[in-house]
Structure formats: structure tokens, C-alpha cells
Amino acid sequence: MPELRKDPIIGRWVIIATERAKRPDQLTNLTQEIPAEKPCPFCTGKETETPNEIYSIRPTHTPPNTPGWELRVVPSLTPFLRIEGELDRTGRGLYDLMNGVGAHEIVVETNQHLANICDLPEEQIKWVIACYIDRIVDLEKDKRFKYVLVFKNYGWSAGGGRVRHSRTQLIATPVNPKRVKEELVGARKYYDSHERCVFCDLVKQELHSKDRLILEIDGFIAVVPFASRFPFEVWILPKRHSCDFVRLDEEERKNLARILKQVLLKIKIGLNDPPYNYIIHSAPFRRQKVGYWKSIEEDYHWHIEITPRLTRVAGFEWGTGFYICPVPPESAAKFLREVEIDSEGG
Amino acid sequence: MPELRKDPIIGRWVIIATERAKRPDQLTNLTQEIPAEKPCPFCTGKETETPNEIYSIRPTHTPPNTPGWELRVVPSLTPFLRIEGELDRTGRGLYDLMNGVGAHEIVVETNQHLANICDLPEEQIKWVIACYIDRIVDLEKDKRFKYVLVFKNYGWSAGGGRVRHSRTQLIATPVNPKRVKEELVGARKYYDSHERCVFCDLVKQELHSKDRLILEIDGFIAVVPFASRFPFEVWILPKRHSCDFVRLDEEERKNLARILKQVLLKIKIGLNDPPYNYIIHSAPFRRQKVGYWKSIEEDYHWHIEITPRLTRVAGFEWGTGFYICPVPPESAAKFLREVEIDSEGG
Numbered sequence: 001m002p003e004l005r006k007d008p009i010i011g012r013w014v015i016i017a018t019e020r021a022k023r024p025d026q027l028t029n030l031t032q033e034i035p036a037e038k039p040c041p042f043c044t045g046k047e048t049e050t051p052n053e054i055y056s057i058r059p060t061h062t063p064p065n066t067p068g069w070e071l072r073v074v075p076s077l078t079p080f081l082r083i084e085g086e087l088d089r090t091g092r093g094l095y096d097l098m099n100g101v102g103a104h105e106i107v108v109e110t111n112q113h114l115a116n117i118c119d120l121p122e123e124q125i126k127w128v129i130a131c132y133i134d135r136i137v138d139l140e141k142d143k144r145f146k147y148v149l150v151f152k153n154y155g156w157s158a159g160g161g162r163v164r165h166s167r168t169q170l171i172a173t174p175v176n177p178k179r180v181k182e183e184l185v186g187a188r189k190y191y192d193s194h195e196r197c198v199f200c201d202l203v204k205q206e207l208h209s210k211d212r213l214i215l216e217i218d219g220f221i222a223v224v225p226f227a228s229r230f231p232f233e234v235w236i237l238p239k240r241h242s243c244d245f246v247r248l249d250e251e252e253r254k255n256l257a258r259i260l261k262q263v264l265l266k267i268k269i270g271l272n273d274p275p276y277n278y279i280i281h282s283a284p285f286r287r288q289k290v291g292y293w294k295s296i297e298e299d300y301h302w303h304i305e306i307t308p309r310l311t312r313v314a315g316f317e318w319g320t321g322f323y324i325c326p327v328p329p330e331s332a333a334k335f336l337r338e339v340e341i342d343s344e345g346g
Numbered sequence: 347m348p349e350l351r352k353d354p355i356i357g358r359w360v361i362i363a364t365e366r367a368k369r370p371d372q373l374t375n376l377t378q379e380i381p382a383e384k385p386c387p388f389c390t391g392k393e394t395e396t397p398n399e400i401y402s403i404r405p406t407h408t409p410p411n412t413p414g415w416e417l418r419v420v421p422s423l424t425p426f427l428r429i430e431g432e433l434d435r436t437g438r439g440l441y442d443l444m445n446g447v448g449a450h451e452i453v454v455e456t457n458q459h460l461a462n463i464c465d466l467p468e469e470q471i472k473w474v475i476a477c478y479i480d481r482i483v484d485l486e487k488d489k490r491f492k493y494v495l496v497f498k499n500y501g502w503s504a505g506g507g508r509v510r511h512s513r514t515q516l517i518a519t520p521v522n523p524k525r526v527k528e529e530l531v532g533a534r535k536y537y538d539s540h541e542r543c544v545f546c547d548l549v550k551q552e553l554h555s556k557d558r559l560i561l562e563i564d565g566f567i568a569v570v571p572f573a574s575r576f577p578f579e580v581w582i583l584p585k586r587h588s589c590d591f592v593r594l595d596e597e598e599r600k601n602l603a604r605i606l607k608q609v610l611l612k613i614k615i616g617l618n619d620p621p622y623n624y625i626i627h628s629a630p631f632r633r634q635k636v637g638y639w640k641s642i643e644e645d646y647h648w649h650i651e652i653t654p655r656l657t658r659v660a661g662f663e664w665g666t667g668f669y670i671c672p673v674p675p676e677s678a679a680k681f682l683r684e685v686e687i688d689s690e691g692g
Binding site: 002003004006010011013015016017018080082085094097152173174175198201202205279305307313316319322324 | 347348349350351354356357358359361363364426427428431438439440441442443444445495498499502503505515517520521523525526528547548551572575622623625651653655658659661662664666667668670
């Protein structure tokens with residue numbers, strides 16, 4: 001019998017197709033033609049092909065926008081939003097709109113032309129995490145912004161481009177994304193009735209049952225969510241309650257780098273290097289000003305959601321928010337648990 | 347300057363990329379390999395290859411599951427939900443789940459092996475609409491169900507299968523899909539402050555401004571929504587306020603068939619026969635029992651959403667509910683308005 005499962009945070013129901021459960025090698029209906037690779041503007045020596053760098057990790061004797069860097073952040077060549085200008089919120093009859101003001105930055109994670117972040121050393125991934133934090137903290141100073149989306153599109157069907165150099169996108173927006181609001185509202189509702197954080201409860205239950213647990217590393221767990229939308233979806237959650245990703249200390253950054261690398265390696269090795277996305281879910285800026293978010297420190301819990309792209313999405317899922325997952329989360333977790341990665345991590 | 351626009355019903359913000367605005371022939375980044383067609387079990391003469399028919403339009407002297415039919419409804423060969431069994435709602439610690447009880451039916455819209463519903467005569471499309479209504483009314487009698495999703499996946503990247511016979515899927519579910527709830531809540535909020543239906547206001551404003559209007563036909567309009575998520579997204583709305591699709595009278599069914607055919611023909615001709623989805627958004631069942639929906643008769647308004655699949659979706663849109671539309675709705679509407687279809691309708 002298939003199951004209907006409800007996401008405990010935002011209340012979305014998902015069909016878990018237990019009977020038609022598929023093995024990873026049967027999830028083959030995503031057959032996208034991959035266009036030819038384009039010349040890479042993100043490699044060492046190509047610094048003049050991008051806009052001027054905003055941030056870099058490089059030896060002090062090397063000037064900006066020259067070789068020698070280990071990691072660089074540059075404005076997007078094709079930004080979705082513009083950094084200049086006022087918001088100019090306005091109405092047009094029934095409708096609300098504002099200028100598309102925001103920031104769109106690219107974190108170039110390595111000077112090597114390498115596609116998948118999991119192939120970088122742990123230490124380098126730690127720098128990437130530190131860079132996310134530094135950029136978010138800097139962008140928060142701009143009073144026009146409410147949120148920074150930090151996301152990675154790896155591979156063509158995950159929205160990745162024709163340049164395959166490993167990178168992350170940061171989009172600072174003057175509005176809160178819908179999903180973030182839903183999580184905040186859902187988490188607050190749960191807190192209102194239980195006086196506990198729903199994510200903390202989730203971490204405890206997953207550590208206890210172990211059915212959906214993939215990895216447990218100092219301070220972090222990786223699980224397949226109970227009501228997963230996509231086959232082999234994985235969430236990484238910190239055990240320590242914190243609503244804000246930017247508060248990670250040195251030790252936590254190191255452990256996050258380790259679990260992120262290990263999970264992504266398991267996905268790469270076990271699922272034949274599939275396209276994937278990951279997105280950091282963290283509390284919005286300037287929450288102290290808004291009554292709506294007043295309890296957010298207690299009731300929200302930052303985390304990372306990783307979604308491999310193994311199947312086409314039936315169109316109705318877009319229109320209804322109603323998903324069908326062909327692999328039971330427990331089978332997906334067992335599979336990923338058993339994928340072996342060597343001690344060097346790949 | 348790009349614009350941030352807000353959907354007036356559910357409050358989702360969308361980036362409308364006015365500067366990078368693309369012409370239809372530039373939207374070429376969706377290059378999916380289409381697998382070979384499979385033998386069709388839905389053609390005349392293949393009636394034994396499907397489960398027994400639930401409904402058909404056929405001459406009275408022809409027995410069920412034999413040739414002679416004009417339209418047939420059969421249970422899905424690979425149902426997502428099972429018709430037998432009790433819901434058995436239960437908790438598992440933090441989590442809620444129930445048995446995957448529901449109905450999954452296929453409306454085979456024609457006995458011809460033809461892929462796109464817009465190539466059927468208007469009269470046949472009217473039968474398809476009548477069939478949707480008859481099936482929804484019948485499924486509502488099953489007290490376990492709360493909603494029927496009526497949706498079409500046309501073409502491979504829209505989730506269509508390897509059999510290209512024109513058909514619609516109906517999924518009756520024991521829960522309300524998330525998007526439906528959001529629309530109901532959004533519409534009620536608007537009604538609470540204005541004592542008017544937000545969709546009626548939308549119809550009026552679109553008829554007045556004409557910027558996003560594609561077609562106006564007795565009783566219906568087709569528009570590109572102000573905060574459209576996808577390029578060339580189209581909504582068909584009835585001018586007459588009604589929360590429930592099944593209440594269409596004879597004349598309205600005829601006019602809906604006409605506008606649906608014309609819009610889909612414009613999409614086919616103007617955009618090079620792209621994959622698309624359409625979904626009927628209508629009020630849930632048994633709404634009189636739930637305080638939550640008490641004003642739904644006044645504040646909700648059924649409609650159809652059509653989304654051509656012209657671009658890949660960047661992964662972060664899944665995780666954030668934050669969309670980027672590369673074609674301004676006004677340009678998309680102008681383009682579709684100007685696509686000529688002959689008086690026979692294609």
C-alpha cells in the first residue's frame with residue numbers, strides 16, 4: 001500500500017509509492033541531452049573575464065583579480081537582480097511590485113577546473129562555508145535586503161550552466177522567499193503548542209529510530225526526510241539548536257564541511273554522479289524588528305536540503321505542491337548508508 | 347530594471363527579468379532527449395490492454411470495453427494511490443501518515459492516436475470537459491476523498507509518458523493539496539478585507555488594462571498572470587463567479603472548450619509545439635463541513651492554469667518557492683495575442 005506522509009514543518013502531503021519502489025538504477029527517466037561545455041571564465045588566469053572580485057582567499061602579496069587565489073567571489077555575469085537603486089514599492093490596482101533590487105554573486109569554490117564540490121579537500125570546503133558566512137554577514141548590512149539564498153546547481157538538469165567549474169550562487173533579496181515564510185510559520189505553530197523546536201524534535205526522533213539516518217558526525221546528522229519529495233533527498237541538520245547558519249563556530253564549520261563532503265560523495269558514488277541542488281535554509285535578516293518573527297530564535301533551526309535530480313517531475317507537482325516520491329525514504333537512507341567512501345573521502 | 351512582482355492570491359514573489367527578456371526562439375535551454383514511443387494501449391481495438399472502463403461515451407448498442415467509443419475513462423495501469431482500503435490515519439512520533447488511498451483514472455480523450463488536445467474538434471473537447479465533471483461528481487460520493495486533481499502532462503519534459511495518446515489524469519486524494527489550501531487561505535484573506543473575490547477583481551482589472559489579456563470569449567478570459575512563474579504561463583478564468591468547476595452549464599462548457607482549444611493552439615503554433623501542463627483549480631469537496639472553508643462559496647473562484655515547459659527550472663526554485671521568469675507577462679501576452687489561428691481553430 002502506498003503511504004501519504006505529511007511534512008511536520010510545512011504540512012505538505014507527499015505520496016510515498018512503496019509498492020512501485022524503485023532501485024536507483026531504475027530511476028532512469030531523466031534523459032537530458034547535455035550541451036557542449038563552454039570556455040571557463042572561472043579558472044586561474046581568467047580573472048579579467050569576470051567582474052571585479054568582491055572577496056577572495058589569496059596570499060597577501062597578490063593583488064585582487066590576479067592569479068594566486070584559492071577561492072573568489074564575483075558578481076554574476078548575468079544577474080537576476082540589480083544592486084543599484086531603490087526598492088520603490090508600488091501598487092498597480094490589485095497588484096504589488098517593486099524594483100528588482102538585490103545582489104547576485106558567484107562563489108568560485110576552487111581555482112581548479114573541477115565540477116563537484118565533493119571532490120575538494122575538506123579544508124577547502126570549510127573555506128567555502130566560511131565564505132558563505134562572510135558574504136551573508138556583509139550583505140545583511142544593506143538595509144534593503146531581507147534574505148540571502150545560498151544555493152548550488154550541480155549538473156545540467158539541476159539548472160547548472162554550460163560552464164562546469166564548481167561554484168555556489170548567492171542571491172540577496174528584498175523579500176522573503178515563500179518557502180522560508182512557510183517554514184517560519186510552521187515552526188512557530190509547532191513551538192506554540194509544544195514549546196519545543198520542531199527540528200530539534202526531528203533530530204531526536206531520527207537519532208532514536210535510525211530508519212532514515214545516513215550519517216552522524218560530531219554535531220550534525222544527515223537524514224532522508226520522512227515526507228521526502230524527491231528520491232534520495234537528504235537534509236543535513238545541526239544537533240545544536242540555532243536559527244542562523246552564520247553563527248557556526250570554527251569547529252562546527254569543520255564538521256559541516258566533513259558531513260557535506262561525505263553525503264555528496266555517497267550521492268556521487270552510489271547514484272552515478274547525478275545532478276543535484278543544495279540550498280541553505282536559515283533565518284531571515286532583521287527579524288528582531290518584526291513581531292511576526294519574534295520567537296524565531298527559539299523555534300527555527302537552520303539546515304541544508306540536498307535534492308538529487310533523478311526523475312522528471314510530473315507537471316502537476318508544480319501546480320499543486322503535491323509530490324510523488326518513488327523511493328521510500330527508509331530504503332533511500334539504507335542505500336546511502338551502505339555506500340562506501342574511502343577514508344580520504346572519495 | 348528587473349521587477350519583483352507579487353502574486354495577489356498566494357503572495358509569492360517572482361523576479362520578472364525585464365532586461366534579459368527573451369524572445370520565444372531564444373528559450374532553448376530545455377533540450378530533453380525524447381525516448382522512443384511505446385505501443386499505444388489507448389487506441390480503438392486495444393480495449394483489453396487497459397483495466398475495465400469506468401465511463402465512456404459510445405453508441406448504446408456497443409458493449410463496454412469494445413470498439414465504438416468516442417471517449418473512455420479507465421483506471422491507471424500504474425496507479426499512485428489504491429482505491430481499496432481505509433485511510434487509517436496514524437502518528438509515528440512527530441510524523442503523521444495515512445494509507446495511500448485514492449483513485450487514479452485516465453481520461454482517454456479520443457479514439458484517434460493524436461497527442462495534443464487542441465487538435466480535437468471543439469465538440470470533442472466539450473465532451474472531455476463534461477467527462478471531467480461527471481467523474482468529479484462521482485468521486486465526490488466517496489466520503490474518503492477531499493479533492494480531485496485534474497491535470498494534463500503533454501510532452502516528455504512536462505511529465506508525459508512514452509505513449510503519446512491525448513489524455514488527462516484524475517487523482518482523487520484524501521487530503522487537500524498544499525497549493526489548493528494556499529489559494530483558499532489567500533482568497534479568504536482578500537475577501538476579509540475587501541468583501542470581494544480576488545479573482546473577480548483580477549478579471550476586471552485584466553479586462554480593463556488589456557496588457558496581459560490574450561483572449562476574451564463569451565464568459566471567459568485567458569490572461570498571462572501578473573506574477574507569472576514561467577514564460578508564457580496562461581490562466582483561463584470564468585467571468586461569472588463560481589468556486590466550483592462542476593457547476594458549468596451547457597453553454598459555459600461549450601465556451602470553455604472553445605477558449606481552451608484556442609489558447610492551446612496559440613501555444614502550439616506560436617511556441618513550436620512545446621510540452622505543457624494544465625491543471626484545473628477548483629474548490630475542495632465537503633467544504634460545508636469545515637469552518638475553515640466557510641466563506642469559500644463567495645471568496646474562491648475556479649480557473650485553469652496552463653504552463654508551457656520552455657526552460658529548465660533552476661534548482662533553487664524547488665527549494666524556495668522563488669521563481670525567475672525570463673519573459674515579461676505583457677510581452678508574452680502580446681506575442682500570444684498576435685499568433686493567428688484559422689477560423690477552424692488550427
